[in-house]
Amino acid sequence: MRKLWKNRPLWIAAVLFALCIVLAAFTIGDRRVSYTDGLFRSAALPVQEKLYAAEEAVRGFFLRMFYPSALEEENARLKEQINEQAKQLAFFEDTARENARLTELLNFTDANPSLRFVTAAVIGKGTNPYTDTLTLNVGTRHGVSEKMAVITADGVIGRVSEIGPTWCRVRTLANDDMRISVTVQRTRDEGMYGGLVTLPDGSLGGKLYYLPDGADIQVGDVIVTSGLDEVFPKGLLIGTVVALDEGTGVYDAIVQWSADYDHLEEVLVLAPTESAS
Amino acid sequence: MKRYVVLTLTAAAALALDTALFAVHNLGGVRPWLLLAVALAACARLNVQSGIVTALLGGLAIDAICNSYLGLSAACCLVSVSALWLLIRKNHPKAPLLMLLAAAAALLPAPIEWLYAYLGGAQYGGWRTFLTVVLPNAALTGVCVLPIGALFKWAKQDRRDRI
Numbered sequence: 001m002r003k004l005w006k007n008r009p010l011w012i013a014a015v016l017f018a019l020c021i022v023l024a025a026f027t028i029g030d031r032r033v034s035y036t037d038g039l040f041r042s043a044a045l046p047v048q049e050k051l052y053a054a055e056e057a058v059r060g061f062f063l064r065m066f067y068p069s070a071l072e073e074e075n076a077r078l079k080e081q082i083n084e085q086a087k088q089l090a091f092f093e094d095t096a097r098e099n100a101r102l103t104e105l106l107n108f109t110d111a112n113p114s115l116r117f118v119t120a121a122v123i124g125k126g127t128n129p130y131t132d133t134l135t136l137n138v139g140t141r142h143g144v145s146e147k148m149a150v151i152t153a154d155g156v157i158g159r160v161s162e163i164g165p166t167w168c169r170v171r172t173l174a175n176d177d178m179r180i181s182v183t184v185q186r187t188r189d190e191g192m193y194g195g196l197v198t199l200p201d202g203s204l205g206g207k208l209y210y211l212p213d214g215a216d217i218q219v220g221d222v223i224v225t226s227g228l229d230e231v232f233p234k235g236l237l238i239g240t241v242v243a244l245d246e247g248t249g250v251y252d253a254i255v256q257w258s259a260d261y262d263h264l265e266e267v268l269v270l271a272p273t274e275s276a277s
Numbered sequence: 278m279k280r281y282v283v284l285t286l287t288a289a290a291a292l293a294l295d296t297a298l299f300a301v302h303n304l305g306g307v308r309p310w311l312l313l314a315v316a317l318a319a320c321a322r323l324n325v326q327s328g329i330v331t332a333l334l335g336g337l338a339i340d341a342i343c344n345s346y347l348g349l350s351a352a353c354c355l356v357s358v359s360a361l362w363l364l365i366r367k368n369h370p371k372a373p374l375l376m377l378l379a380a381a382a383a384l385l386p387a388p389i390e391w392l393y394a395y396l397g398g399a400q401y402g403g404w405r406t407f408l409t410v411v412l413p414n415a416a417l418t419g420v421c422v423l424p425i426g427a428l429f430k431w432a433k434q435d436r437r438d439r440i
Contacts, residue, residue: 009325013359016333020355023348024340024393124296126343 045167049123049137118142118269120150123167125264132174132261134158138269139166147231149270155237155258156180156225157267170267173206173238173257181228182208182238189215190226193238197254205242207251217241217253233270281327283432284319287425288331291315296342306410309417310383312339313354317379318422320358321365322429328358349393353386360385372423380419387411 120142124135138144140163150157150170158172171178179194191211199205211217221241227234243254291311299308312335320328336351361382370378387407 009329009362010359013325013329013355013362016329017352017355017359020333020336020348020352021389024346024352025396027347124342126345 042164042166045123045137045164116143116271118144118271120144120168120267120269122264122267132172133161134170134172134264134267136168136170136267136269137166139164139168141165143271144168144269145271149232149236150267151236151270152259152264152267154260155239156232157259157261157264159231160269168269172261173259174204174261178206179229180232180238181226182223183226183234184211184215184217185222185224186218187216187221189217190228191215191252193223193255195251197251199242199254199256203256206239206255206257208241208253208255209251211252215252217244219244221253223255280323280429280432283428284315284323284327284331287428288312288315288335292335292338292342295339307413307417309421310414311418311421312336312350313357313383313386314379314418314421314425316354316358317361317382317418318425318429320361321370321375321379321422322426323433325358325362328362329355332358346393349390353389356385356389357382372426375426376419376423378419379422380415383415383418384411387415 118138120136120138122134123137126133134150134157136144136150144160144163146160146163148160150159150172156173158170158175158178160168161171162169173180173193174196176196177194179192181190182193183190189211191208193206193208195207196204197207208217208223219241223238223241225232225234225236225238237258239255239257239259241253242256245252291314295311299311313332316328316332316335319331332354333351336354337348339345339350340347361378364378364382365375
């Protein structure tokens with residue numbers, strides 16, 4: 001025992017360990033960004049962007065080295081696609097202008113003002129699969145604020161949880177703390193999405209619960225936002241039901257997300273218009 | 278002096294790879310924890326103080342960059358470094374034994390991470406996660422200790438010794 005007591009480095013490490021554990025315990029709940037925290041993240045942002053770009057360059061280098069023929073084929077295929085898409089572009093531009101005009105008219109007559117999109121690039125992803133987060137390259141300077149919804153064409157991604165002048169962090173659906181008010185599209189039953197669960201194939205999914213008693217929920221049902229939480233507009237796609245509760249009583253169904261979290265590059269931040277906010 | 282320059286550069290490179298490369302590209306969650314490998318190698322080949330400082334500062338930096346619980350990675354690294362130091366003390370184990378001891382020490386953060394995930398309300402995969410993610414991660418980290426340890430050993434040598 002006396003010998004152990006003389007191990008000064010061990011005791012220093014033990015004290016530091018205890019301090020770190022206490023510090024971590026304080027951050028288990030929702031973290032608010034302090035001034036110094038924000039300053040550090042703002043300073044780290046350019047470095048993080050460069051690291052991400054460098055990593056992409058290294059990956060591309062090895063891809064070209066090991067799969068040159070595949071890349072040549074892909075190059076030829078992409079050239080064909082570009083030619084084809086150039087022809088379609090004129091048609092799409094006309095359609096887009098028409099769509100913009102119709103949207104303007106719709107917004108004018110709609111009781112709720114239209115939503116504003118802020119396009120953002122994903123510049124970082126969290127390492128912890130249980131508290132999944134994304135870092136985007138937009139912040140307060142771009143009109144983004146906390147709790148704004150983040151989506152892609154495939155569906156809901158999450159909501160802004162922390163914000164700085166030029167960056168923001170998004171808490172995704174793949175985060176265990178996430179709670180969203182949802183609707184079963186087929187039956188219009190309302191419920192709550194939240195909490196992670198492991199799907200039969202080993203991937204992660206979300207839980208659906210608080211459905212009304214006797215609700216007719218089936219595998220394949222589409223789950224969309226209900227708009228009741230005032231964060232996500234009504235009707236945004238969350239995912240589809242892949243399994244039902246097998247008598248555990250913990251949840252009603254398991255939802256597989258429609259968005260592809262592994263290949264996110266650009267997302268849209270849904271910002272309310274000035275009149276709405 | 279040179280050993281600490283090498284240690285700082287290695288730790289910075291490990292931090293960059295951990296947060297920018299392995300965070301995005303890994304094999305179903307399997308990846309080495311390079312910063313922990315650097316801290317363990319510093320503890321084994323330089324001195325325990327270097328290992329503790331690297332574990333503390335590097336762990337805090339990872340938590341700050343990756344937005345995990347601030348202090349959790351530092352605590353995990355400190356536990357592993359302390360365990361490795363208790364196992365080897367002032368001995369200089371040969372590479373294969375050091376790799377095994379480092380891999381064993383790299384397993385120790387798992388229960389702490391599990392506890393915090395549980396307190397945070399997350400579900401853990403249990404034995405399946407342990408066998409398919411935690412164990413391979415620790416083994417990879419142990420393997421990474423070898424080249425990093427060799428680098429530190431080289432940095433520690435006096436110039437005249439090398440001549």
